[in-house]
Amino acid sequence: MLRKRTLLSIVSLVLSSAAFAADAPSPPDLQANGGTAWIAMNNDLAPVPGETPPSTFDPAHPYVPNGRAAQATFRIADTANPNLKPWAAAQMKKDNDAVLAGKNAFTARSSCTPAGVPGFSSYIVEPIYFIQTPKDVRLIFAGNQEVRRVRMNVEHSKNPRPSWYGESVGRYEGDTLVVDTIGMNTKTYVDNYRTPHTEKLHVVERYRLTDNGRVLETKITVDDPNTFNKPWSALQRYRRVEEGPLTEVVCAENNFGLFDWPVPVANRPDF
Numbered sequence: 001m002l003r004k005r006t007l008l009s010i011v012s013l014v015l016s017s018a019a020f021a022a023d024a025p026s027p028p029d030l031q032a033n034g035g036t037a038w039i040a041m042n043n044d045l046a047p048v049p050g051e052t053p054p055s056t057f058d059p060a061h062p063y064v065p066n067g068r069a070a071q072a073t074f075r076i077a078d079t080a081n082p083n084l085k086p087w088a089a090a091q092m093k094k095d096n097d098a099v100l101a102g103k104n105a106f107t108a109r110s111s112c113t114p115a116g117v118p119g120f121s122s123y124i125v126e127p128i129y130f131i132q133t134p135k136d137v138r139l140i141f142a143g144n145q146e147v148r149r150v151r152m153n154v155e156h157s158k159n160p161r162p163s164w165y166g167e168s169v170g171r172y173e174g175d176t177l178v179v180d181t182i183g184m185n186t187k188t189y190v191d192n193y194r195t196p197h198t199e200k201l202h203v204v205e206r207y208r209l210t211d212n213g214r215v216l217e218t219k220i221t222v223d224d225p226n227t228f229n230k231p232w233s234a235l236q237r238y239r240r241v242e243e244g245p246l247t248e249v250v251c252a253e254n255n256f257g258l259f260d261w262p263v264p265v266a267n268r269p270d271f
Contacts (some may be wrong), residue, residue, distance in 0.1 A: 025175035028209045030130035030216065035245060037127035037142065038216050038238035044075075045121065045191055045234035048219065052083055052232040055193040058096070074105035077193040088196050088227050095194050107192050112251035114146055114164035116188025117181045117203045118220045121236040127243050137170055137177065142243070144251040150179050157183070162199050164188065177207040190222060198226040214240050 030038070043065045047053035057063040061076035076096050079089045099105045108115035109123055126143035137150040150170040160167035160183030167183040181203045190197050201224040210217050216238040223231040 027172040028175055028177055028207065029132070030177070030207065031132050035242050037129050037241050037243040039127045039241055040121070040124045041237045041239055043124060044193075045118070045220065045236055048233040048235055052230055054222075054232055054234040055081055055191055055195040057193070061100075074099050075193050076100065077195065083229050083232060085227055085229065091196055092194060106194060108188065109143060109251070112144060114188065116164055116184055116190070117148070117166060117168070118190055118205065118222060118234070119188050120146070120148060120165070121205070121218060121220060122192050126249065127241055128238065129246050140246060142246055143249055145248065156180070175208055179205040179207070181205070196227065197224045200224050200226045216240070
């Protein structure tokens with residue numbers, strides 16, 4: 001009798017596990033199968049309700065993007081943001097003053113430079129493509145073929161060498177792709193308001209599909225104890241588009257002398 005009860009318990013456990021597996025959410029399919037890509041819906045990172053917000057514009061100088069009824073403006077950062085360390089606020093004020101005096105404001109896209117993380121989420125207009133494999137995920141910004149590589153289901157290196165996009169490791173948590181990035185150099189900003197950071201920067205991005213798969217939402221958490229008084233969070237949303245195959249777009253071509261920041265130029269040709 002005891003043996004029969006034990007067998008029934010095992011069968012019940014197996015059936016319950018199978019039912020749970022069937023109900024568990026699947027990892028998001030973000031790939032460019034058939035040309036699927038994603039275009040950012042926000043000019044800037046949006047705040048997360050109830051959490052510390054990202055940098056934004058100075059209330060005395062509201063940011064007006066292209067395509068609005070009013071004259072477009074460059075971004076002037078709010079250096080009174082209480083989450084900024086004094087050195088960061090001072091650097092941003094110096095840059096604000098230069099822009100107000102007539103200098104063109106820097107953005108990674110207009111200057112053909114890598115945006116870093118989470119600056120990568122501030123790329124707009126051109127789409128982002130995903131390539132997903134069991135070992136890695138690649139995020140490719142079509143505007144300049146900027147590529148981020150995410151190694152899946154591994155730990156971070158002990159001392160990653162600082163680079164433009166750092167070292168990203170990822171995992172799936174149900175229907176969410178989680179990307180954890182460290183090891184970034186200090187040549188980038190975390191946003192289009194020219195907010196700096198140090199090599200202590202640590203960014204976690206959580207990608208999930210919403211609106212029946214038509215929208216990709218990314219929640220971003222940023223921690224850099226040398227730049228910010230506490231971690232902050234932001235949102236970026238992308239709309240699904242069927243762009244077809246990824247095509248080559250070289251940012252630097254026909255862009256010389258357009259902005260105050262020099263376009264990268266090799267000392268000698270590769271051929």
